Amino acid sequence: MAEKKASAEIAVNERAQHLLKVLIERYIQDGEPVGSRTLSRDSGLDLSPATIRNVMADLEDLGLVASPHTSAGRIPTVSGYRMFVDSLVTLKPLEREKLQQLESGLYTKADPKILVESASSLLSSLTHMAGLVMIPRRKQLTFRQIEFLPLSAKRVLTILVTTEGEVHNRVIELRKAYTPSQLVQFANMLTENYSGASMEEMHRRLVREMEQARADMNQIMAQALEIAEQAIDGDIGSDDYVVAGQTNLMEFNDFSQMNKLRELFDSFTQKNEILHLLDESMLAEGVQIFIGEESGYRPFDQCSLVTSSYQVDSQVAGVLGVVGPTRMAYDQVIPIVDITAKLLSMAMQSDKES
Amino acid sequence: MAEKKASAEIAVNERAQHLLKVLIERYIQDGEPVGSRTLSRDSGLDLSPATIRNVMADLEDLGLVASPHTSAGRIPTVSGYRMFVDSLVTLKPLEREKLQQLESGLYTKADPKILVESASSLLSSLTHMAGLVMIPRRKQLTFRQIEFLPLSAKRVLTILVTTEGEVHNRVIELRKAYTPSQLVQFANMLTENYSGASMEEMHRRLVREMEQARADMNQIMAQALEIAEQAIDGDIGSDDYVVAGQTNLMEFNDFSQMNKLRELFDSFTQKNEILHLLDESMLAEGVQIFIGEESGYRPFDQCSLVTSSYQVDSQVAGVLGVVGPTRMAYDQVIPIVDITAKLLSMAMQSDKES
């Protein structure tokens, strides 16, 4: 008996877990603190409110639920949600209708950019929250071709094309003037030598070979390499993401704390912090969930982030997910994010049949 | 006397105008209905509140002011604001500090895109409202060069470069397969023939010459033209704009009507309607102001839009402006928009020294 009690204190017995589950489901449904009376009615356990109250007191001691004030019901805490999504939630299979929407929105298209945008807006419209999709890291893109286009004597527009068909362009300032034909020569040389290399690899090789070319007195090669280095420098590592349906978040957040909401919106524009967060979830396989403060990022205090990485050529290429109130329908959102990631992977994949 | 009275009834006499001006300035400052007492104190006219009340009653009859309820002061109506910005407002010269901010933010840079984004964010940060800048119409861009890059048998990435150094790319599906060298040939042909033409002109000529090439049995030319037509088709007329600081608007709008705010935010994302609005103000020279409903666009009901067109090569290239609450500091905003437009024109201009 003593044993049983001890384990109850540490691990939460099954009945308590079930009650926690029902409580959270209920709270997610109507957003109001759940009282013992309601729980007694809906739990299917045939327990009196008084008993439930005892259990609730235990759960509160364990930090899984809390009550906003003395005489209100209980609401889940972050730890409560954590336990819920980790082991209690019963995922709801995606409705046929929504699945079709996803499939028809993510059929293989040429432009990965459009694909990413579709994914983002699909996520947003299916979940009624904000969807975001990270654009594949430049580092993992494969170089295909480069072009130089003179704008003025020393200003050159560089156009860099990846195997995936993305185009990046930027204007660079040269230290000395080159003739158009020289530039064409450089471009061809670079395209021939580096086509097929990943951007990261290209960067490494460029640096190495530049040294060597200098040593060999191969001026032309050295110059070409220097320009190339300038051209890809900025594009490497400049990840980005696409948000959709931010305004959906205005419906939640209890329209009380405009400030909070504003912070959140601003954070979408500033990007860096969110990229950081997304980066983290690139590492893990499958769906990952950050609840409230867990993200370690202030504006997300009241929000949860459900993410999943997606693959291209069987290696992680990016992350997608949705942002919404902590009190979101995890049972529906998780499958949506999961499947969207898989469909996006597929769409990006078959895109490769070039 | 009778004469004077008659004119007063139609045109609002000078004293009334002055009072309207003071009232609006006051209302803009603290956002609360202005009463006769306050006005009597601040107008500098040495009139008793009672007299002011009479004048107010007149102004109300003329539809220039209104009172939210029986015993509140008056607030300006749309017509009131209109009269204010048209003839009453005394513009406040731009503070040196702000001017410097603008100048240093809009020095001539290579990329017009960056320039546009700077302008937008400068507008937003100087006015504490939302700034927006329309990106030059494709129609007025000048074609410089085109490249075709085969992705797969029938899919080609087209890269289109304008004289201004902007790059547009899109993937097109071909009806039949071409060899890479054919594509290069096409590209050269097109670049040679059309370089220097405006996109609009290019479009016109393409259509015309396609017919002719067909008649001449000049298959190659006809095919090249057809592809080119496909390539530029989407880019023509697809105007766009950049918004910055939307979240500033959350501070106003009296945080009561979340719905209104949401509509507004959504309208920034949907773009089409706003583009329409901006289009309208392209026609006029100088600063233009849309107050509240005047824009004829629902989400802007409670907002004003202050715009000005900017020039490149002494012809109108685009529009910029700010969106904010009707109750905005017009005396400061108007000069800011005006000068930003001028500085942007200059920055874009000298950019042309290629």
Added chain:
DNA sequence: TTTAGCACTCTCCATAGCGGAGTGCTAAAC
């Protein structure tokens, strides 16, 4: 034409009272 005076209206705020919902504790019941 302007002003003073006065009655009137409407908002805003604080106060108080009450019902509802839910809790925690204690003591009895199973």
Added chain:
DNA sequence: GTTTAGCACTCCGCTATGGAGAGTGCTAAA
């Protein structure tokens, strides 16, 4: 011993009330 019933207590939210403040419109006098 776990479960339950009972009870006192707390807190929220709603409504009614009433007074202070601000401002108006009208009338009559200056």
